[in-house]
Amino acid sequence: MREAQRTKRTSHLLWRWRSNPLRRRDDVVEAWIVLAVWTVIALGGTLVGVVTAHAADESFAQLRAHRHAVRAVLVESTADAVLSEEGAFGERVRAKVRWTASDGSSRTGRTLVDAGQRAGSRFVVWTDDEGRLTTEPQSASEASVEAACLGTLAALALGGLTYGAGRAARWRLDQRRTDQWGRQWEQIGPQWRRKTT
Numbered sequence: 001m002r003e004a005q006r007t008k009r010t011s012h013l014l015w016r017w018r019s020n021p022l023r024r025r026d027d028v029v030e031a032w033i034v035l036a037v038w039t040v041i042a043l044g045g046t047l048v049g050v051v052t053a054h055a056a057d058e059s060f061a062q063l064r065a066h067r068h069a070v071r072a073v074l075v076e077s078t079a080d081a082v083l084s085e086e087g088a089f090g091e092r093v094r095a096k097v098r099w100t101a102s103d104g105s106s107r108t109g110r111t112l113v114d115a116g117q118r119a120g121s122r123f124v125v126w127t128d129d130e131g132r133l134t135t136e137p138q139s140a141s142e143a144s145v146e147a148a149c150l151g152t153l154a155a156l157a158l159g160g161l162t163y164g165a166g167r168a169a170r171w172r173l174d175q176r177r178t179d180q181w182g183r184q185w186e187q188i189g190p191q192w193r194r195k196t197t
Contacts, residue, residue, distance in 0.1 A: 019196045021090035026173050033173075045155040047142065053151025060143035072099035072125040075108060078117045091115065101131030108132045 027141040077098040101107050111125055111133050126136045138146065 024132045024177070026177055029054075030170055030173050032164055033169050037162055041159045042164045048158045049151040051153030052154035053147045056147035056150045057143060060138055060147065061140075064137040064140070066129050066133055066142070067126050068102070068128075069124050069136075070099045070127055071122060072097040072103075074113060074117055074119055074121040074123070077119045078113060078115050097125060097133075098125070099125055101127065103131065105131070109112060120197075 016126050039122070075098050078093050078095050091114070093112045093115045094110050095117075096108060097113065098106060098108045102181045113123065117123075126134050137143075
């Protein structure tokens with residue numbers, strides 16, 4: 001009994017592929033469209049997701065390789081930072097700092113530092129290969145999570161675009177079939193009217 005139900009369900013799902021006198025050319029085209037859409041979603045989405053995640057992870061690794069932590073000295077005090085509405089200091093403010101670049105030259109610039117610090121305080125800033133101030137790179141684990149999210153989004157985007165294109169193609173086939181039925185009815189309809197009157 002179950003085997004018969006399973007066979008019936010499978011044959012119902014694959015009706016467009018079976019030889020049938022009522023099957024139209026558009027039914028076969030639709031079957032190929034459905035197969036192509038799901039193949040692209042499954043295989044293409046996986047491939048795009050993996051490639052995107054790998055490229056993003058490589059990009060983040062390059063950023064980590066080209067950014068360096070250096071010790072800096074606060075040139076101006078941040079103790080006079082404006083109080084927030086609750087009466088507490090804001091978390092970070094822009095201030096002037098001085099650091100020594102990898103070539104030994106002394107440099108100054110403005111960066112975000114914790115509020116409430118005095119001039120002369122020491123802390124770590126991040127510079128690029130040319131010795132310019134930059135932001136701290138993501139850790140390897142943070143970069144892996146973000147790369148995985150970007151890969152997932154790329155796979156979903158490809159899947160969504162493919163599914164939308166497939167739906168549009170099937171909608172166009174439905175329109176053609178409806179038009180074809182209308183033309184056929186215009187030919188057959190008058191013959192039926194004669195028989196009923």
